[in-house]
Amino acid sequence: MERHVLAALACVATFSAPAMAQDHSAHRHGSAEPAPGTSDQSMPMEMNTGDGAMDHGAMGHAMPDGHQAQGAGQLLPHASGSGTSRLPSYDSAMDGLHVMTDDWMLMAHGYVSAQYTDHSGPRGDDKAYVTSMAMLMAERQTGFGKVQLRSMLSLEPMMSNRGYPNLFATGETAGGVALVDRQHPHDLFMELAARVDFNIGDGATAFVYGGPVGEPALGPSAFMMRRSSRYNPEAPIGHHWFDPTHITYGVVTAGLSTDKWQLETSAFRGAEPDEDRWDIETPRLDSWSVRATWTPNPRWAVQASYGQIHEPEALHPGEDEHRFTASAHYADNDGFSAMAAFSSKNREPGRTLTTWLAEANWDLDDANTLFARAENVANDELFPDHEDPLHDATFRVSKLQAGYARRIEFDPFTLALGASVNAYAKPDSLDPVYGRNPWGYTLFARLSLGS
Numbered sequence: 027m028e029r030h031v032l033a034a035l036a037c038v039a040t041f042s043a044p045a046m047a048q049d050h051s052a053h054r055h056g057s058a059e060p061a062p063g064t065s066d067q068s069m070p071m072e073m074n075t076g077d078g079a080m081d082h083g084a085m086g087h088a089m090p091d092g093h094q095a096q097g098a099g100q101l102l103p104h105a106s107g108s109g110t111s112r113l114p115s116y117d118s119a120m121d122g123l124h125v126m127t128d129d130w131m132l133m134a135h136g137y138v139s140a141q142y143t144d145h146s147g148p149r150g151d152d153k154a155y156v157t158s159m160a161m162l163m164a165e166r167q168t169g170f171g172k173v174q175l176r177s178m179l180s181l182e183p184m185m186s187n188r189g190y191p192n193l194f195a196t197g198e199t200a201g202g203v204a205l206v207d208r209q210h211p212h213d214l215f216m217e218l219a220a221r222v223d224f225n226i227g228d229g230a231t232a233f234v235y236g237g238p239v240g241e242p243a244l245g246p247s248a249f250m251m252r253r254s255s256r257y258n259p260e261a262p263i264g265h266h267w268f269d270p271t272h273i274t275y276g277v278v279t280a281g282l283s284t285d286k287w288q289l290e291t292s293a294f295r296g297a298e299p300d301e302d303r304w305d306i307e308t309p310r311l312d313s314w315s316v317r318a319t320w321t322p323n324p325r326w327a328v329q330a331s332y333g334q335i336h337e338p339e340a341l342h343p344g345e346d347e348h349r350f351t352a353s354a355h356y357a358d359n360d361g362f363s364a365m366a367a368f369s370s371k372n373r374e375p376g377r378t379l380t381t382w383l384a385e386a387n388w389d390l391d392d393a394n395t396l397f398a399r400a401e402n403v404a405n406d407e408l409f410p411d412h413e414d415p416l417h418d419a420t421f422r423v424s425k426l427q428a429g430y431a432r433r434i435e436f437d438p439f440t441l442a443l444g445a446s447v448n449a450y451a452k453p454d455s456l457d458p459v460y461g462r463n464p465w466g467y468t469l470f471a472r473l474s475l476g477s
Contacts (some may be wrong), residue, residue: 032097071446103285107247109274110221110235110279111317112288115324116357117253122161122476123438129166136160139472141259143171143191145448149207151191157182157259159250160217171223173232182211183303185234193450193464194423196407197266198298199340204410209261213303215239219423223283240277243294243317244333246353246367248272253363254385257397257431257442259470263423264381264403266311267369268351270338273299276309286317296336296346312336327355336446340408341410348372378418379404395431395442400424408456416455424451429468435477442472 107113122135144152148332161178187200192209219237220255226232235451241248249255249262262268274294280288295312315333320326335347353367364386372378385399402424409416429446448466 056222063067082426094129101324103323108251109241111247112319112321112327113247114327114357117363129164133163135476136474137474139470141468141470143468145193145466147464149460153190155185155190171225174221176217176219178217180212180216183214185211187301195263204341213273213299215306231280236278238306239273242269242277242294243279243290244315244331245269252323254365254387256387257395259468263425264383265399267381275307286321298338329353346374348397363387393433397429399427421453440474440477445469
């Protein structure tokens with residue numbers, strides 16, 4: 027485990043090195059209101075903060091609450107989440123280090139989290155493991171708009187393909203066998219993509235996004251990029267309903283964007299990542315999606331999306347999926363962020379399965395954070411063995427989770443020490459395999475570049 031921690035720290039340090047000379051991370055709390063009729067595409071590369079220092083703001087993933095309109099010193103209604111998704115402007119999940127070099131603004135962010143989890147019952151398990159992410163982005167303003175270059179990587183492939191225990195979670199495979207009650211590790215390459223925005227007048231832009239690894243316009247921002255789940259050490263058990271496409275090999279997205287609306291469509295590869303998590307898989311464009319997002323002010327981001335996905339699961343060849351998602355994300359400038367979301371996936375051929383999710387993160391002050399998540403999932407993959415009499419049976423399961431994190435800041439890093447506890451509600455028919463009252467807990471120590 028120590029080897030994994032050191033390797034992940036090295037990955038974070040490598041990505042942050044170009045920006046270590048200047049720390050321009052945004053303040054957690056803001057007070058400005060949005061400027062009407064402004065667009066993030068007109069954001070200047072530099073804003074004078076009034077004290078002689080230059081505030082380069084934030085760009086790309088989850089812009090902090092320092093995201094400002096040109097010349098007005100006011101907040102815009104939205105920030106950027108994973109891929110091309112939007113978040114409320116007050117959502118500051120991915121603030122990090124920012125530096126100007128010639129005509130480019132660079133941003134580095136990353137984290138490494140050492141965790142121990144233990145889940146009870148016959149299907150429960152315990153494990154010490156490490157999750158990690160490193161992100162380096164570059165942005166340049168142009169005469170026609172702006173250009174962004176994005177990369178995001180993880181050293182989670184050093185973990186076993188079986189990932190870590192997560193009761194009632196399903197999705198992907200290990201050794202050709204379906205993962206059940208486990209969360210799979212992420213791939214080395216989480217994003218290798220670019221985005222180009224073109225100013226088309228009246229604060230509106232047209233944009234193109236894509237690359238060999240990216241995220242299509244489908245679902246809310248991925249769970250690790252939302253402030254509402256910033257310190258939650260576990261992936262949602264409904265992850266494969268909302269955002270399994272956040273790592274997709276082959277994505278092209280085109281869209282129209284204003285300060286309050288974004289309409290976009292994507293072509294992408296439908297198949298989920300395979301078990302070789304170190305490589306880049308062959309891109310293809312065999313699936314499509316559309317998404318509309320409304321950001322009326324810095325506090326709200328509401329999206330609805332639909333996708334037709336070609337053969338997403340390796341163990342279900344010939345089975346396509348129609349997925350619909352809707353979500354509402356709220357954040358304020360006092361450290362509170364929350365999201366409520368619904369998703370429905372209709373297999374063809376097959377049945378329709380739905381899930382609900384609500385989560386929140388509340389920074390009580392500069393050192394203490396409370397977080398929680400509630401999920402309700404209809405799942406028919408808990409018994410993948412075709413000889414099992416419960417194979418393909420659908421069970422609706424609820425998970426309730428609450429946790430606490432103590433934050434220690436030493437610029438430019440933040441160390442969060444915390445724990446979470448889980449409880450579950452399920453049909454009595456699952457007692458023989460899960461126990462009557464399964465529960466679990468996770469302890470974690472997360473070191474972040476930024477907050």
